[in-house]
Amino acid sequence: MSNKEQNTEAAAPARGGKKGLVIGLVVALVAVLGVGGYAMLRMRHGAAGGATAQAAAPKPQPAMYLPLDPPFVVNFQTKQSPSYLQVGVTLMAHDAAAIKAAKDADPVVRNALVMLFSAQSATDLATTAGKQKLRAEALKAVQKVVQERLGRPGIDALYFTSFVMQ
Known part of the structure; x- marks a missing residue:
């Protein structure tokens, strides 16, 4: 190989190296600008104020569920026959304390719900609106029992997990 060919081959990787260097510098510049922009936004919006607000707000507790087993079975009189x-x-x-209060007062909760369920009419419960109204009334009844024991309603929702009329 001649001297001229060696110089051409040596120059080719050098140009590729310069291209890689330029790309590397562009990537580094973009990264620096991104970090700088983030820091500017944090300063503008007051990072310390945001952290204080987050620390002051309590973290929401995960939802806890308490199935009331066994299912409720009640009868009520209709014009035709018992239903x-x-x-x-x-x-x-x-609130774990509310779940515990409801569990500890299970007989009282069950009694309140049995009385409520047995006072219903089949025609009212045949509609979705009737079922939703009953669910809201049942929630209020349970919240009243928990309120008496805990000093706050505590129970956030009541769900019908099965609903069978005959």
Whole structure:
């Protein structure tokens, strides 16, 4: 190989190296600008104020569920014949103390719900609106029991996990 050919081959990788160097510098510049922009936004919006607000706000507790087993079975009189209602109920709260209070007062909760369910009419419960109204009334009944024991309603929701009328 001649001297001229060696110089041409040596120059080719050098040009590729310069191209790689330029790309590397561009990537580094973009990274520096990104970090700088982020820092500017944090300073503008007051990072310390945001951290204080986050620290002051309590973290929401995960939802806890309490199924009331066995399902409720009540009968109520219709014009034709006795009707039966079987309802599976689950309570939901974000407060462990409320779940414990409801569990400890299970007989009282169950009594309140049995009385409520047995006072219903089949025609009212045949509609979705009737079921939703009953669910809201059942939630209020459970919250009243928990309120008496805990000093706050505590229970956030009540769900019908099964609903069978016959």
